[in-house]
Amino acid sequence: MKKACSLILFLFTINCYSQKFDSLALEPPMGWNTWNKFTCNVNEELIRQAADALVASGMKDAGYTYIVIDDCWHGQRDSLGFIQGDQKKFPSGMKALADYIHSKGLKFGIYSCAGSKTCGGHPGSRGYEYQDAIMYAKWGVDYLKYDWCNTEGLKAEGAYMTMRDALYAAKRPIVFSLCEWGDNQPWAWGANTGHLWRTTGDIYHCWDCKKDNGGWYSLGVLQILDKQDGLRKYAGPGHWNDPDMMEVGNGMTENEDRAHFSMWCMLAAPLMAGNDLSNMSEKTKAILTNKEVIAIDQDPLGIQGFKYKTIDSVEIWFKPLEKGDWAVCFLNRKNVADGIEFDWKENSVTDSLFHKEVNFKAVTYKIRNLWLKKGQGTTGKIFKTTLDAHDVVMLRLSRQ
Numbered sequence: 001m002k003k004a005c006s007l008i009l010f011l012f013t014i015n016c017y018s019q020k021f022d023s024l025a026l027e028p029p030m031g032w033n034t035w036n037k038f039t040c041n042v043n044e045e046l047i048r049q050a051a052d053a054l055v056a057s058g059m060k061d062a063g064y065t066y067i068v069i070d071d072c073w074h075g076q077r078d079s080l081g082f083i084q085g086d087q088k089k090f091p092s093g094m095k096a097l098a099d100y101i102h103s104k105g106l107k108f109g110i111y112s113c114a115g116s117k118t119c120g121g122h123p124g125s126r127g128y129e130y131q132d133a134i135m136y137a138k139w140g141v142d143y144l145k146y147d148w149c150n151t152e153g154l155k156a157e158g159a160y161m162t163m164r165d166a167l168y169a170a171k172r173p174i175v176f177s178l179c180e181w182g183d184n185q186p187w188a189w190g191a192n193t194g195h196l197w198r199t200t201g202d203i204y205h206c207w208d209c210k211k212d213n214g215g216w217y218s219l220g221v222l223q224i225l226d227k228q229d230g231l232r233k234y235a236g237p238g239h240w241n242d243p244d245m246m247e248v249g250n251g252m253t254e255n256e257d258r259a260h261f262s263m264w265c266m267l268a269a270p271l272m273a274g275n276d277l278s279n280m281s282e283k284t285k286a287i288l289t290n291k292e293v294i295a296i297d298q299d300p301l302g303i304q305g306f307k308y309k310t311i312d313s314v315e316i317w318f319k320p321l322e323k324g325d326w327a328v329c330f331l332n333r334k335n336v337a338d339g340i341e342f343d344w345k346e347n348s349v350t351d352s353l354f355h356k357e358v359n360f361k362a363v364t365y366k367i368r369n370l371w372l373k374k375g376q377g378t379t380g381k382i383f384k385t386t387l388d389a390h391d392v393v394m395l396r397l398s399r400q
């Protein structure tokens with residue numbers, strides 16, 4: 001009897017501490033991350049200013065919530081092994097910074113790595129997972145991005161489970177963002193472990209290029225987009241494919257930024273802005289805060305969109321939405337403008353994975369152009385439009 005009770009208690013304890021926090025990230029997380037623009041040049045002033053700018057720019061109002069410090073915030077571990085922030089960069093301490101971010105109605109995110117060192121060479125969490133989770137909980141962290149550098153000998157699934165369990169044991173609900181670049185098919189096991197997982201290597205602010213970093217490559221928007229093929233079945237509320245943080249406002253053209261943003265929304269991707277929020281142009285702001293486009297990303301069904309067909313170099317993407325609505329995005333990959341004539345009635349669309357179907361012969365939809373922010377007739381007529389180079393036309397179809 002005693003043995004049976006101990007066994008039950010043991011299994012109960014394991015079960016209690018072996019899970020991720022449920023009911024977090026039921027929509028793709030939205031926020032801002034330091035890495036794409038500032039790399040290792042982070043400090044408390046920058047983060048406070050970003051939090052202020054997120055509010056002042058209307059981005060908070062549009063749904064952006066998390067302020068995430070990526071690599072290079074770390075100081076050394078103390079004599080007991082607990083991690084400290086870099087005191088020069090963060091003289092007020094991490095807790096004070098978290099408090100400031102929370103006082104703005106925002107949430108605080110931080111970065112670590114499953115390896116012995118982060119990608120930037122700072123102390124990693126290997127062997128310190130539970131201690132790090134305790135510190136994050138003490139500071140008031142709400143989001144952890146967990147990277148995969150310097151992990152020789154580790155198994156990805158197990159290493160990410162360890163941190164998941166450490167976070168759970170520390171008892172503060174924290175969104176867990178797996179950043180293992182898709183090397184070990186995180187989509188196959190990530191839903192039990194975290195709330196989002198990177199599907200590729202790092203993004204670079206170009207439309208269609210690869211950047212050689214000396215042995216490894218960062219990828220342009222189209223390269224990353226193409227790597228999402230086949231992954232939509234793994235995504236849904238609380239567990240998202242992450243095609244990396246955004247490069248909107250970081251040097252591409254306005255058309256490219258708009259197309260990049262639109263496609264991330266069609267993918268139900270996490271929307272982590274990666275630009276300088278304190279110095280952003282009106283055009284960048286207009287892209288990042290288009291609420292009707294954001295609503296496509298944040299749709300409660302949480303179904304990732306799919307490429308329906310390609311005509312010349314124009315891709316046509318569909319995404320099922322709540323209440324029987326659909327998002328449709330025409331993407332011109334080419335370097336020159338193009339035109340498209342799309343006869344809805346010749347294109348009934350079936351999403352066999354999520355059991356959604358649209359039959360334009362049977363049902364007529366109202367069309368709303370989400371960038372022009374106006375109605376454009378119905379699906380009763382052929383849709384004719386021009387597309388600039390590297391640009392999109394994005395529509396929401398609603399039942400009449």
Ligand code: GLA
Pocket residue numbers: 035070071118119120147179201202
């Ligand atoms: C890796 C990640 C990036 C960023 C850097 C930080 O490259 O994929 O997103 O976090 O590390 O060093």
